[in-house]
Amino acid sequence: MRKWKWIHKWFSLILGVFVILWAISGIVLNHRQLLSSVDVSRNWLPEAYQYNNWNNAAIRGGIQLGGDSLLIYGNVGIWLTDTSFSSYQSFNQGIKIGSDSRKINKLFKSRQGNIFAASQSGLYLFSNWEQKWQRIPLDLHDNRIVDITARGDKMVFLSRSEIIIADDDRKAVEFDLIELPRAIDDDGRVSLFRTLWVLHSGEIYGTAGVLLVDLLAVLLVFLVVSGFIYFFYPKWIKSRRNKAKSVKAWVNQLRFNQKWHNKIGIWIVGFLIFNTLTGIFLRPPLLIAIADSKVGKIPFSTLSDPNPWHDKLRLIHWNESGGYWLIGTNEGLYKARADMSGPLIPFKTQPPLSVMGINVFEQLQTEMFVVGSFNGLFLWQPGSDYVRDMITGEVPEVKTSAGSPIGTHMISGMIRLPGRNLVFDYNRGLINKHIAMPPAISDAPMPLWNLALEVHTGRFFQGVMGDFYILIIPLFGLALLLILSSGLIRWWKKYQHRKPI
Numbered sequence: 001m002r003k004w005k006w007i008h009k010w011f012s013l014i015l016g017v018f019v020i021l022w023a024i025s026g027i028v029l030n031h032r033q034l035l036s037s038v039d040v041s042r043n044w045l046p047e048a049y050q051y052n053n054w055n056n057a058a059i060r061g062g063i064q065l066g067g068d069s070l071l072i073y074g075n076v077g078i079w080l081t082d083t084s085f086s087s088y089q090s091f092n093q094g095i096k097i098g099s100d101s102r103k104i105n106k107l108f109k110s111r112q113g114n115i116f117a118a119s120q121s122g123l124y125l126f127s128n129w130e131q132k133w134q135r136i137p138l139d140l141h142d143n144r145i146v147d148i149t150a151r152g153d154k155m156v157f158l159s160r161s162e163i164i165i166a167d168d169d170r171k172a173v174e175f176d177l178i179e180l181p182r183a184i185d186d187d188g189r190v191s192l193f194r195t196l197w198v199l200h201s202g203e204i205y206g207t208a209g210v211l212l213v214d215l216l217a218v219l220l221v222f223l224v225v226s227g228f229i230y231f232f233y234p235k236w237i238k239s240r241r242n243k244a245k246s247v248k249a250w251v252n253q254l255r256f257n258q259k260w261h262n263k264i265g266i267w268i269v270g271f272l273i274f275n276t277l278t279g280i281f282l283r284p285p286l287l288i289a290i291a292d293s294k295v296g297k298i299p300f301s302t303l304s305d306p307n308p309w310h311d312k313l314r315l316i317h318w319n320e321s322g323g324y325w326l327i328g329t330n331e332g333l334y335k336a337r338a339d340m341s342g343p344l345i346p347f348k349t350q351p352p353l354s355v356m357g358i359n360v361f362e363q364l365q366t367e368m369f370v371v372g373s374f375n376g377l378f379l380w381q382p383g384s385d386y387v388r389d390m391i392t393g394e395v396p397e398v399k400t401s402a403g404s405p406i407g408t409h410m411i412s413g414m415i416r417l418p419g420r421n422l423v424f425d426y427n428r429g430l431i432n433k434h435i436a437m438p439p440a441i442s443d444a445p446m447p448l449w450n451l452a453l454e455v456h457t458g459r460f461f462q463g464v465m466g467d468f469y470i471l472i473i474p475l476f477g478l479a480l481l482l483i484l485s486s487g488l489i490r491w492w493k494k495y496q497h498r499k500p501i
Helices: 002-029 192-201 203-242 248-280 286-290 448-457 459-498
Strands: 061-066 069-074 077-082 104-109 115-119 122-127 132-136 145-151 154-159 163-167 176-178 313-319 324-329 332-336 358-365 368-373 376-380 387-389 411-417 420-425
Touching: 002 203, 002 448, 002 459, 061 104, 069 104, 069 411, 077 104, 115 145, 115 154, 145 313, 154 313, 192 203, 192 248, 192 286, 203 248, 248 459, 313 358, 368 411, 376 411, 448 459
Parallel strands: 061 411, 104 145, 358 411
Antiparallel strands: 061 069, 069 077, 104 115, 115 122, 122 132, 145 154, 154 163, 163 176, 313 324, 324 332, 358 368, 368 376, 376 387, 411 420
16 A cells, blocks of 8 residues: 555656646647647747757748749748848738748649648638738638649649649639548558547547547646645645644645545546557557557547548649649558549559658659658659659668658758759758748747647657657656556555445
8 A cells, every 4th residue: 555655646746747737738739720829939949949940841842933033831931032042021911820820831823823822721822912811711621721733724722631623713712622532452440540649639529529638638737736735735734833823724725635636536547547548659669569550440430430531631743644643641642543533542662751741742754753751852753663762862661650750851841943952851951052041030939739749749858858758758658657546546445445344
């Protein structure tokens, strides 16, 4: 009994503040759209989170408008500059306020000269008359638009689940929503990682599930705070008594906290243990053990969505010479028929792609593409065995999904200019040229949601712990399991002791 008391008390005292931190950051992660306008100054954050040399995915790409005018875009929004990068002007007017809402996945200039923006907060069209962006309303469950392309006089927009097709016309109000057919290698199962993810966040049962997990987080914070009160109050009460001060209010509060700490703890301990277990498998090294596993879809949940590509789509490109669509997903690259009928076919040979997304996709010439992700930058020829690392010139090793989701070069963007390409690495920034980053851009804040993600995944502490930060989540999760289990064991033994014989 004493060892469980010791574990419950001292583990809680040492890790209590971190438990609160993880609980609050988890609540923030569950409400991205609600908090999308809330930013945090990077000056308050460690050096790794400050912009330097266009790092941290500041730039994803750029499009030329004519002459030497150039629009660059990425996590810093949209900026108008020139091909010599001599001046910069914000081009974000009309886009929803907040650095998270202004994360731009793609800019596209159509044949008619219309400029579209695919952003975290939706699809935008630039109005030459008003000189600002106008949001195009789309009836989507998820407003995020991840890619834009065109085929003939048709515009094609990609959400994370559907394809939207419209005329390249400013007056167009009709949109065709297309759900892609399943792939030939689709067995109707989902990844265990995705299943644990939606269970951990509560998304498994939509808004109701998310709010339930939020409530668990709030109650967990109460358990920590009430535990602190239970530890410190007796000493403070004794000190006040010795000084002949009133202690009634303090005693009442101590009794209230002790009573509800035990009651609430017993009511939710099972849920907290389950949520902790699902969480520690979402980060390396335990993630490696489940990376290749698939399970059946849980009935009557968000996982049982009839759309086989729900939350999986990342890229679309019309291959004119081949007469087919290239579809990029979080599970690889696929070929789709021109009319998007029939099953999608995975390419036999593909460049190594990070599950964190495709950040660069450019067609250099007929049947030759540049593909970049956090696994590197590659030349790829669909339909053949040709894949080359553009930086080393070597043939890449075939990796399984159980491997690291990042490579030596974490490619976050590329700008194609006449006679040169500017390549951006997430950590190092611009790697093949020096272009000064102006204060107007480098001082851009960080979305609160992204800060919460860094804290919740443990990456925020990498500057202090180095590569050992990867062990934070499994070790912290194990410690939290010990806290919860020891509390349950102590309650059970006391309950058994009180039971009448």
